[in-house]
Each structure stands twice: as C-alpha cells, then as structure tokens.
Amino acid sequence: MLAPEVETTADDIAEMEVRGAATIARAAADALEAQASESDADTPAAFREEMRTAARRLKNTRPTAVSLPNALRYVLKEMEGRSVDDLRTSTLQATGEFRDQLDRAQDDLGAIGANRLRDGDTIMTHCHSTDALACVEAALEDGKDIEAVVKETRPRKQGHITAEQLREWDVPVTMVVDNAARRYLDDVDHVVVGADSIAADGSVINKIGTSLLAVSARERGVPIMVAAQTLKLHPDTLTGHTVEIEMRDETEVLSDAERADLGDVDVENPAFDVTPPRYVDAIVTERGQFPPESIVTLMRELYGEGGTEPWAEE
Numbered sequence: 655m656l657a658p659e660v661e662t663t664a665d666d667i668a669e670m671e672v673r674g675a676a677t678i679a680r681a682a683a684d685a686l687e688a689q690a691s692e693s694d695a696d697t698p699a700a701f702r703e704e705m706r707t708a709a710r711r712l713k714n715t716r717p718t719a720v721s722l723p724n725a726l727r728y729v730l731k732e733m734e735g736r737s738v739d740d741l742r743t744s745t746l747q748a749t750g751e752f753r754d755q756l757d758r759a760q761d762d763l764g765a766i767g768a769n770r771l772r773d774g775d776t777i778m779t780h781c782h783s784t785d786a787l788a789c790v791e792a793a794l795e796d797g798k799d800i801e802a803v804v805k806e807t808r809p810r811k812q813g814h815i816t817a818e819q820l821r822e823w824d825v826p827v828t829m830v831v832d833n834a835a836r837r838y839l840d841d842v843d844h845v846v847v848g849a850d851s852i853a854a855d856g857s858v859i860n861k862i863g864t865s866l867l868a869v870s871a872r873e874r875g876v877p878i879m880v881a882a883q884t885l886k887l888h889p890d891t892l893t894g895h896t897v898e899i900e901m902r903d904e905t906e907v908l909s910d911a912e913r914a915d916l917g918d919v920d921v922e923n924p925a926f927d928v929t930p931p932r933y934v935d936a937i938v939t940e941r942g943q944f945p946p947e948s949i950v951t952l953m954r955e956l957y958g959e960g961g962t963e964p965w966a967e968e
C-alpha cells in the first residue's frame with residue numbers, strides 16, 4: 655500500500671503544484687519518509703518492495719529534472735537492515751541527511767555564486783530557480799546592491815515567483831516578456847539561471863527559452879552563470895544517454911477558447927531545452943565553480959557508477 659503522501663506528492667509534482675528541481679527532490683524525499691513511517695509491512699522484503707514502488711510512483715511524474723531520481727537513489731541506497739525496524743530507521747536517517755545536504759549545498763553554492771556578482775550589478779533571470787536565487791541572496795547579504803530584469807517565462811510565468819521573491823528582498827525588478835530579453839541585455843551585467851539537469855559534456859538542461867537567452871547573451875557579451883547544485887548532475891549521461899525533455903499539455907499554451915478559434919493547428923509545449931556548453935561561462939555548484947566542459951570530472955567523482963536503478967522491480 656502506498657502512503658497517501660506518496661500519491662499526493664506525485665500528483666502535485668506532475669501538476670507542478672510542487673515545482674523546481676530542488677523542491678521536487680525535497681518533496682520526493684519527504685514522501686519516501688512518509689512511506690517508511692507509515693508502512694505496515696511485516697517482512698523486510700515487503701518493506702523494500704513498498705519503498706521501491708513508492709519511488710517508481712514518484713519518479714514517473716516528470717522526466718527531466720535529475721534531482722528527482724538522484725534524491726530517490728540517495729535514500730534507497732542508504733536503506734539497510736535485517737528487520738523492518740532497522741530498514742525504517744535507516745530510511746528516516748537518510749531522508750533527514752538528504753534534506754540537510756540540500757540546504758547546505760544551496761547555501762554553499764550561493765556564497766560561491768555571489769562572488770561573481772558585483773555591487774551595482776543588474777542581473778537577468780529566466781524562470782524561477784532557488785539555486786540561482788541563493789546566489790542573489792548571498793550577494794545581498796554581502797551588502798551588494800543588485801537589480802533584476804526578470805523574464806516572464808511563458809507559458810507558466812514562473813518569472814512572477816522570481817519577481818515576488820526579489821521584491822521581498824527589496825531588489826528593484828523590471829519584468830519583461832520573454833521576447834524583450836535581447837533588447838534589455840545591454841543593461842544587464844550577468845545572466846543568472848538554474849538547471850534541471852547538467853549533462854556530462856557540460857550542456858545545461860533548463861526551462862525552455864534558456865538556450866535562446868544564452869545565445870543572445872553571448873552575442874551581447876553578457877556572462878551566463880548557471881547555478882546548479884551537484885544533485886543536478888545527470889549520471890546517465892556518463893554512459894551516452896541523453897536527457898528526456900518533458901512535453902507538457904497544450905492547454906498550458908492556449909486556452910480552450912483560443913484553441914477553438916485557431917482550428918486545426920498542432921501545438922507543442924516542450925518544458926525544457928538544451929544549452930550547449932559553449933554558451934555558458936560557469937556552472938556554480940556547492941563544490942566550486944566549473945567551466946561547463948570540466949564538469950564531467952566532478953560528475954565521475956560523485957556518480958562514477960552511472961545511473962543505478964534501486965527502484966527497479968525485482
């Protein structure tokens with residue numbers, strides 16, 4: 655039996671009530687914790703099977719942000735013991751550790767990313783990334799004045815969440831539609847974005863529109879920093895796999911009335927795109943900042959064995 659929190663968390667992730675790569679990872683760990691706490695499995699094998707089923711349910715919600723399977727892997731790998739009690743205890747310890755690591759990683763990468771920002775800088779943001787905002791927050795705590803041009807980020811307008819957070823920190827915000835980005839790049843000192851996955855060749859998989867922004871920024875000579883804790887490194891890409899780009903429902907792009915007016919047209923709604931490493935100046939992680947082409951070294955160190963699947967059916 656799956657714990658109700660596993661079902662609601664999976665639904666919330668799929669519906670994007672819970673969104674953002676790091677937030678999804680945390681919610682998945684919380685859901686595994688609920689599963690372990692509430693399990694009434696009476697044998698270790700039954701407990702393990704329940705945990706694997708819960709992990710599969712969570713994993714199959716959205717395909718692109720690798721933080722989700724990386725979180726599930728972290729917890730399931732730490733689950734050990736010969737009795738149900740021991741398995742439960744080790745799982746709860748793992749989920750607690752995972753949350754602590756997540757918080758620490760974001761703080762540490764924020765401090766590193768902040769060093770790239772100077773007092774008086776204007777940044778441009780795309781979508782809403784807690785890793786990217788951690789860099790801004792740390793820069794503000796260092797006493798730097800920062801202004802922001804915030805891209806709306808169609809179709810779901812996560813730019814509004816970014817704007818709200820920045821205003822809470824008293825950062826002056828100019829909101830622009832996505833198509834205005836190039837016009838405003840001349841006023842911008844740094845593009846700061848997050849990532850859902852980083853591939854072994856240093857490609858950055860992030861919200862649709864990131865690659866267009868990066869190409870324009872490079873053309874205008876504006877540096878692009880990607881804030882991504884190591885949980886975003888995609889181990890499967892070490893063995894030649896590519897990252898699946900999520901295609902979402904067309905209703906996010908067109909209302910039913912607009913759809914009816916348009917008649918017979920195809921609508922596609924990819925949620926992410928791939929920015930090649932040559933358009934990225936630095937990937938900022940909690941382990942330091944890296945030129946994208948060198949991220950593979952860190953990826954091997956942390957995920958050397960590639961993408962294991964501890965949730966697989968036995």
Ligand SMILES: O=P(O)(O)OC[C@H]1O[C@H](OP(=O)(O)O)[C@H](O)[C@@H]1O
Pocket residue numbers: 673674675676677781782783784785786812847848849850860861925
């Ligand atoms: O982990 P943090 O930095 O918070 O977010 C990382 C990325 O997750 C988001 O995806 P979505 O809105 O869930 O589709 C954006 O693409 C954002 O850059």
